Amino acid sequence: MPGKIRRRSPLKRPEKPYIALGLEGSANKFGAGLIKHDTDGSTTVLANVRHTYITPPGEGFQPRDTAKHHRDWALTVINDALSEARVSVHDVDCICFTKGPGMGAPLSSVALVARTLSLLFNKPLVGVNHCVGHIEMGRQITGAQNxxxxxxxxxxxxxxxxxxxxxxxxxxxxxxxxxxxxxxxxxxxxxxxxxxxxxxxxxxxxxxxxxxxxxxxxxxxxxxxxxxxxxxxxxxxxxxxxxxxxxxxxxxxxxxxxxxxxxxxxxxxxxxxxxxxxxxxxxxxxxxxxxxxxxxxxxxxxxxxxxxxxxxxxxxxxxxRFCIDNGIMIAQAGLLSYRMGFTTPLTKSTTTQRFRTDEVHAAWRA
Missing domain, CATH: 3.30.420.40 (ATPase, nucleotide binding domain)
Structure with a gap:
């Protein structure tokens, strides 16, 4: 198109394959997903597993009960995701978690799991904005440009x-x-x-x-x-x-x-x-x-x-699979950040119920 400016993304093709584990739990779903960015520029969804906390008709889900659900199911969901992806935690380059926005208690439960894995396996943490996770996964799956x-x-x-x-x-x-x-x-x-x-x-x-x-x-x-x-x-x-x-x-x-x-x-x-x-x-x-x-x-x-x-x-x-809250969207947005050199120090791996979409520096985009 005449006059149209095309900018190259600052995110170059990786020199080696990168794998990220993403953990999502901002509401009533606990999800674990693994995604791979390969040297040819391709992206592969390795696993996308989740479990939903469902309440009886006429009732909503309360933060305390939802947080307990996430703690109860975390190990099972993560193991199922690793098994489906045919990788171990040792193969993962970074562990991504939802920093916010969302419900306070469930978010904290997921961050605790992420910190534990980070310490056990010496893997860097990447805190992810939930909304940006949705956007980046949507762009990746559909091919929408701007x-x-x-x-x-x-x-x-x-x-x-x-x-x-x-x-x-x-x-x-x-x-x-x-x-x-x-x-x-x-x-x-x-x-x-x-x-x-x-x-x-x-x-x-x-x-x-x-x-x-x-x-x-x-x-x-x-x-x-x-x-x-x-x-x-x-x-x-x-x-x-x-x-x-x-x-x-x-x-x-x-x-x-x-x-x-x-x-x-x-x-x-x-x-x-x-x-x-x-x-x-x-x-x-x-x-x-x-x-x-x-x-x-x-x-x-x-x-x-x-x-x-x-x-x-x-x-x-x-x-x-990708519209509803899931771990793979957190892995995708987190891995994009990680490849631009961003990590979350353990001391700042807190969560917040109010994390605005426009507070995120999308350094991976032109």
Missing amino acids: PVVLYVSGGNTQVIAYSQQCYRIFGETLDIAVGNCLDRFARVINLSNDPAPGYNIEQEAKKGKQLLPLPYTTKGMDVSLSGILTSVEAYTLDKRFQQDGSREGDSEDIITPQDLCFSLQETVFAMLVEITERAMAHIGSKEVLIVGGVGCNERLQEMMGIMAEERGGKVFATDE
Whole structure:
């Protein structure tokens, strides 16, 4: 393209193969992944294993119980990952862990495991930003070059774009994250948490037949989701609401849980598509990369695809192996940092619930 400046990445091809072990546990999933960067510039996923802490219907997961789950499953998950990858810890060049953001107690449990392995096997530590892990894994798997990123998960909702070795946040939620909004409503209508409340809302939404009015709250590049959650919950107290989903002849006077799931999804996703399109227009990008657990939602991908196609662009997304929190994304982002000379001293291997995406120096990018 005339006038387009192409910059070479400061990250050169490795002179030897590098292998990283990544440990993720910022929420209710403990994951261990191993990734390999080879001398020919290729990247190979060697293993990607995780275990999810699932609570009964109507209940969320508490930090203390989730942290215990991670401690109980850490050894099993890590051993399974090493076995699947056919390597030992001695073959690993660095141990990467989620530094934040996330839930405090689970994060601390995973950092403790990482420190223990580092001391036992004399391996350097690399603390990783959870959000950047999602982005780098998404870029690696999909091949997206310089996309606008929509990061949607249980704890985060952000529209992000890269500039000058930093991931800039163009817009975000002003209150609760989209995944948290969906999860909390799933508890209200008593949906199962297996395999995930957001997934079950997606399946129920496919059966919805009427779009009910809900607050549509975009404020510039930001969104607000607490009001829409309150409004959709109020419908469950309406005399027209039928918890069992029966319609009695498809009467328009009946409101079902499926209608509410459908209405909630359509409204929230429309808001996300709108602010993503604004970011695309601002930076002149034709690519959208959707990452995070909610990024698995096929309806969100469909709506974003319609918008991108109208702009002559393209949507990039991954399946549940890489969208949902996993250890391999931490290994990928951590290994990129490690190859640029970054490590985390043992004395600074702490965690934080508030680790902004735009605080990370993405030294591996041009």
